[in-house]
Amino acid sequence: MSLKRKKKVLQPSPRILEIDDDFSLIKRFIEGDETTFRTLVYRHKEKVRNIVYLTMNYSDSVDDIAQEVFITVYKNLKYFRFESQFTTWLYRITINKCRDHLRKLKIRNIFTPVKDIEEVHGYNHINENMDIPDIVRKAISKLPEKLRIPLLLKDIEGFSYQEIADTVQCEIGTVKSRIFRARESLRNILKPYEGEL
Amino acid sequence: MKKFDKDIEILSAYVDDELSPEEVRELEEKISLSPQLRKKLAEIRRLKELTRSSFKRISEAPYFETRLFAALEENSFKRRMKKWLPVTGFVALTLSLMLVLKFNPEFLENIVEEQKLNLAGFYKENLKPLLFAADLTNEDIFNFAFYNQLPLDNTKSQFLQLGSDSSGKEYFEIRTAGLEKENDNFEKFVETLDMNDFQKNKFDSIMSAYAEELQSQVLVNDKNTVAINQNLWNYRKAIAADILKFAQLSNEKALQDVMPVLFRFETPDVEKMVNSVKSVNDNEYIFFTPDTLFVDTFEFDKKEFQKDMEEFRKDMQRGVEDYKINQAEMKKFGVKLKLDSTLAKLKRAPKVEKNINIFIDSNLCRVHLGNIVIPPIQLPNMDSLEAIINEATKQVQAFSFTIPKIDKNMSKFKYDVKVLPGDSIRSFNFDVRIPNVDSPGRIYMDPFQNYNWNQPFNQDSLAEWFENFESDSFFYGRPMEIEIRMKEFEKEMEKFKHEMDKLKKELKKDSVQVKSKKPVEV
Structure with a gap:
């Protein structure tokens, strides 16, 4: 009896594979098992955080935006139509959230003196002391x-x-x-540093 | 150049491994032939590599999930709360109400009472004496004493009428029609007494003193509120007694002509009664408003008002402009109740006092006071004095019969009789055809004394007059001697009427006979 049970436990059941799939996790979430959302978060959080990090250019509000992304996903997951990959839907939400923040940032910058913006972000000047990645x-x-996001998604995230x-x-x-x-523009920007690069 | 750009774009896609095998083959062929493209390819590859190597992966956030789920929990709690908020709120409200009612069962009643007080407070605001608005004259005071009527505004379009029903319970009514002008009862009364200047002045001072006293008895405000002091009924008796006492002292003989022979006031009794009425603690008012009717206490500051009145009089003297303003101010306090529509809801209105019956007609609104108690005046001989006042009031009312002046050549006049005390609704109109009447006074004293019966008259109208004749009301309160003579005369007239009827029948027979005769041939 105990052997039989042991056998059952050891055998990989097809249900486990199903559980690993994003779609089945979402289905279970819709059916009421909200714990599956934790798995989805665990699985995709780093990718989402990285996209935010790349898109937003600075890491200060990465986690806040990523959290907003997952809260939006949590609220709207029951409306997911299973017509595309969950990741496509998730990254689209992520990019849209980043765009919202960038828009807000632009509006805020209109009312902020130029000096302050440079002091805070400091990404528009390239110093001689900087290393190549910088x-x-x-x-x-x-x-x-619109040029930066596709370039980074391709070259960094490998989309x-x-x-x-x-x-x-x-x-x-x-x-x-x-x-x-994007590459042509980047080449033009980096032309003065051709020798160092 | 454009073609080269296109090639570079394809080269970029080639580096990204996004070309189809066919595109790759074609491009590779081009690359092998073009050093420029080879250089560009190397450049793109270098850029791609630089980009890739410039960004490090972001370090893991160890508390990301903890923070996220805490935020989600808070969010979902908020959402749940939002969903259940109406129900929770309703349940909490019900429970708290139940608790409040358990420990304070009078809570709701208190709220209702408070609302009542608020309403009462609203209608008690800005109350001013009626005198301020209606400008009471001596005649108004006289009419109040004997006809229970007070005008409610200076245009005298609405009146306050006091009275008591058959069971002796007091009522008051607000009505549109008052005494008719031609009655001139007050003038007749003054004329009858034939007062000298000194007496007239004294009479005026008595009347104006009562006008002052009445100030605090009937209050009105700009919200169409009439506040009637419960002592007003007693005041009416006191004024009536005082006037009659004065009349008795001034010209007793003249008074006896219009009063019963045994009629007599004892001056100390009257004074005692007047003082007693004035000393009643009269701060209980019946508030009559367009919305409700209630009894409540109200302290009217007479002294303060006297001050205001003094200032008001000074203002009046200052100039025409000020006077106009004050006139407008005064008009504001004139009561103008719409008896047909506004007060109709009073019947349904929650009344503070129970057992108040309201009767609303097109031109009057009568309120039976029910349980409202008129403050009693304690006097040892009150009953007898009250009986005398009541009797005297009836006499004065009878005294005011109006008979228009009749020309000698006039063959017809209209005769209005309003005799029943307290019953202002009933009135009788007679068309009396009496030729050759010397004066109305004669009709009153002995209507047919000088009547020339030999002259031709219209027997039908005379007969009709006798049929409609209400001897009781007509003779009511006449001096006994005249009454006896009138009764004798009435008997004679009855006989005469029978004779006239007989004559009429005979005449009819004759006329029938004439008709039945054959026409005479010419």
Whole structure:
């Protein structure tokens, strides 16, 4: 009797595989098992935090924004339609949250003296004492948002063009073009530092 | 150049491994042929590498989940609270109300009482004496004493009428029609007494003193409130007694002409009664408002008001402009109740005092006081004095019969009789055809004494007059001698009436006979 039971425990059941799947976790969440949300958070939090970190250019409010993303997901998970990957939906929410914050930041900056903005963020100046990664980061931060986000999603997060198109909600050709333009711009910005690079 | 840019864009996608195998083959062919493209490819690869190497992964946040779930918990608690807030609030309210009612059962009653007090307070604001608004004259005081009527505004379009029903319970009514102008009862009374200047002055001072006293008895305000002091009924008796006492002292003989022979006031009794009425602690008022009716105490500061009145009189003297302003101010206090619609809701209104019956007609609103007690005046000989006052009031009312002046050549006049004390609704109109009447006074004293019966008259109208004749009301209160003579005359007239009827029948027979005759041929 005990052997039989032992056997059952040891055998990998197909249900376990099902549990690992995002969709099944969401289904269980919709059915009332809210603990599955914890698994989803654990699984995707770092990716979300990194996207926020890359998109927002500074890490001060990364966790706050990431939390907002997961709270939005928690509130809207029951409306998830299973038509796309959960990650696509999650990253789209993440990018939208970042955009909201960037918009607020822009509005706030209108009413803040230029000096203060530079003191706080300090990402527009490239100093001679900076090391190469710093120079590159500052140069990327100078790119417009619509060029910077696809470039970073591709080069850092390793997203495919299709994934980027789904996340930022545009055509795949647009993504291709934006990434090319981002690289061209970046090259122009970094031209003075060609020798050091 | 454009073509080159396009190639570089494809080169960028090539570095990102986003080209189809066919595109890759084509591009690789181009690259092998173009050193420029090879250089560009190296550049793009270098940029990609630089980008990738410039960003480190963000360090893990150990408390991220803890913070997130705490925030979620708070959020979900808020949402749950939001969902259950109406129900929770309702339950909490019910429970607290139950608790309050358990430990303080009079809570709701107190609230209702408070509301009543607030309403009462609202209507008790700014109360001013009626005199201020209606400007009472001597005649008004006289009419109040004997006809129980006080005008409620200076245009005299509404009146306060006091009275008592058959069971002796007092009532008051606010009505649109008062005494008719042609009655001139006060003038007749003064005329009858034939007072000298000194007496007239004294009479005036008595009346104006009562006008002052009445100030605090009936109060009105700009919210159409009439506050009637419960002592007002006693005041009326006191004024009546005082006037009659004065009349008795001034011209007893003239008074006896209009009063019964045995009628007599004892001066000390009257004085005692007047003093007693004045000494009653009269701060209980019946508040009559468009919304409700209630009895409450109200302290009217007579001294303060006297001061105000003094200032008001000074203002009046200052100039025409000020006078106009004050006139407008005074008009504000004139009571103008809409008897047809405004007061209709009084019937349904929650009344503070129970057993108050309200009767509303198109031109009057009568309020039976029910349990409201008129403060009694304690006097040893009160009953007899009250009986005398009541009797005298009736006499004065009878005294005021109005008979219009009749021309000698006039063949018809209208005769208005308003005799029943306290019953202002009933009135009788007679069309009396009496030719050759010397004066109305003669009709009153002995209507047919000088009547020339040989002259032609309209027998039908005379007969009709006798049929409508209400001897009781007409003879009521006449001197005994006249009454006896009138009764004798009435008997004669009855006989005469029978004879006239017989004559009429005979005449009719004759006329029938004439008709039945054959026409005479010419």
